[in-house]
Amino acid sequence: MTEHHFPLSQERLAALRRLFHQHPETGMAEFWTTARLAEELEAFGLSPVAGDAVTAPEARMGVPSPEVMRDALQRAEAEGASRAWLERMNGTTGLVVDLRPDLPLGTVLRFDIDAVSVQESASPEHRPTKEGFASLHDGLCHACGHDGHMAVGLGLAAALAPLRAELKHNVRLLFQPGEEGCRGARAMTSAGWLNRARHFLAAHIGMWADQDHALVCGARGFLATTKFDVEFRGRAAHAGAEPEKGANSLLAAASAALNMHALPRHGQGDSRITVGMLEAGSGRNIIPDHARMVCETRGATTAVNNYMFEHCRAIIEHTAAMYEQACSVRLMGGSDSADSDDSLRRVVREAARAVPWFHEELIRDSAPGFGSDDACVHMAAVQKQGGDAAYFMLGSRLAAGHHAPDFDFNEDVLSPSVELLTRVTLALDRA
Known part of the structure; x- marks a missing residue:
């Protein structure tokens, strides 16, 4: 050349x-x-x-x-x-x-x-x-x-x-x-x-x-991966006088994060979940009415990653129902294996x-x-x-x-x- x-x-x-x-x-x-x-x-x-x-x-x-x-x-x-x-x-x-x-x-x-x-x-x-x-x-x-x-x-x-x-x-x-x-x-x-x-x-x-x-x-x-953001929207209330009237978004997000990390690993290859950021609430005496999580899943194959992401989505939706939240899952990125x-x-x-x-x-x-x-x-x-x-x-x-x-x-x-x-x-x- x-x-x-x-x-x-x-x-x-x-x-x-x-x-x-x-x-x-x-x-x-x-x-x-x-x-x-x-x-x-x-x-x-x-x-x-x-x-x-x-x-x-x-x-x-x-x-x-x-x-x-x-x-x-x-x-x-x-x-x-x-x-x-x-x-x-x-x-x-x-x-x-x-x-x-x-x-x-x-x-x-x-x-x-x-x-x-x-x-x-x-x-x-x-x-x-x-x-x-x-x-x-x-x-x-x-x-x-x-x-x-x-x-x-x-x-x-x-x-x-x-x-x-x-x-x-x-x-x-x-x-x-x-x-x-x-x-x-x-x-x-x-x-x-x-x-x-x-x-x-x-x-x-x-x-x-x-x-x-x-x-x-x-x-x-x-590793295949899915990047996603999650939002929970609940109800604010006075934390001392009327806490029962609130719907706590922080607790919803924390529960979802713990349960996503508790997902069983996949037998057909490495699988990962990371909640990299969790933001919630507006003050110590207010029931939090909003929360945001920045998350990702990864898998040794595209199928393993999809398993992780779909189970995470299910956890998020069921947690939202349990804590009386509206929720959204927004895809932010992704790749195949x-x-x-x-x-x-x-x-x-x-x-x-x-x-x-x-x-x-x-x-x-x-x-x-x-x-x-x-x-x-x-x-x-x-x-x-x-x-x-x-x-x-x-x-x-x-x-x-x-x-x-x-x-x-x-x-x-x-x-x-x-x-x-x-x-x-x-x-x-x-x-």
């Missing part, structure tokens, strides 16, 4: 990563990020699609409040986002770009674009702080490597753009919003972007490939042999999934229609664990990752 195939240098890739790192945005509100990605892709002669077509409206989950979306849009414009692209988004973030839309769809690759709700470390030893590219936004940080993923995605687009005439199949790049909380993939899949795809690829910096020169060719055993296919893991391993960064003794065929990732929704969709899919992990030493305030990775992994993805994509196109 010649240098011609890699027009973005390591230095340019690192600069792009740092630019995205400075402008983190929460999932489904990545307005500045989407606009900047679109401008970069246009510079390669490509025609990205933005706006309502990117995600199916009925399948969007966990969209922030109108106030959060408005503030994010205003901030993006203040920070120089293209007004033309902001208008084309029409309130919906994320991008899709086809290399050869005139050809049958071959390979689809996913690059996640959102940040996490973490306050970045201000320690002078933290490299983004020390070198002047730390997050500009309080409470938001690219503490999971998605800034690097976007740089790699742009590097791949730049590498493939000059080769479009040689492609036998269309290659589609998804710059997906809302990976954190598993919110964005199902809405993209529901919009049809994976229909008739032969192959699907996703990659993540670090995870179980947490040393330089390592590579995991295909993760297995991601998925395993990487052996066929693609072999292609990844073979391509890695030609990329000096990846050392043979540090290349593993598989590793467990790292919790849940909604790329599994894309994987399952492609596998269901007869295609194959792989999720691989790109080796880099990490300054701290994913989602930690002082997370950082070795930027030297960026250029080799572009080369690996380019080689894998071209090998699949020619197969």
Whole structure:
């Protein structure tokens, strides 16, 4: 493979990563990020699609409040986002770009674009702080490597753009919003972007490939998950004079939380339930008339996760009846379980042999999934229609664990990752 195939240098890739790192945005509100990605892709002669077509409206989950979306849009414009692209988004973030839309769809690759709700470390030893590219936004940080993923995605687009005439199949790049909380993939899949795809690829910096020169060719055993919020609405009353006239939402929520955690584990695989937050009441002398829980289930398979979620829903509804509550359960995100296919893991391993960064003794065929990732929704969709899919992990030493305030990775992994993805994509196109 010649240098011609890699027009973005390591230095340019690192600069792009740092630019995205400075402008983190929460999932489904990545307005500045989407606009900047679109401008970069246009510079390669490509025609990205933005706006309502990117995600199916009925399948969007966990969209922030109108106030959060408005503030994010205003901030993006203040920070120089293209007004033309902001208008084309029409309130919906994320991008899709086809290399050869005139050809049958071959390979689809996913690059996640959102940040996490973490306050970045201000320690002078933290490299983004020390070198002047730390997050500009309080409470938001690219503490999971998605800034690097976007740089790699742009590097791949730049590498493939000059080769479009040689492609036998269309290659589609998804710059997906809302990976954190598993919110964005199902809405993209529901919009049809994976229909008739032969192959699907996703990659993540670090995870179980947490040393330089390592590579995991295909993760297995991601947990399926459902994210949901619960609200109980009861009746307030004077806690001293007329407590019998109240309907206590706090007790309802506490009872539901205890009983959900008491669900029997599933015999066909790991199952989990977490009530991560419970808010209720308004004062010590008032029977609480409202309560809110933020919850998730997980399962080794989609069926196990569905078992957990449906039993949680039943507990919530029956508890509401017992405590005289109105209740609602709102889906906020979710993903399937998925395993990487052996066929693609072999292609990844073979391509890695030609990329000096990846050392043979540090290349593993598989590793467990790292919790849940909604790329599994894309994987399952492609596998269901007869295609194959792989999720691989790109080796880099990490300054701290994913989602930690002082997370950082070795930027030297960026250029080799572009080369690996380019080689894998071209090998699949020619197969």
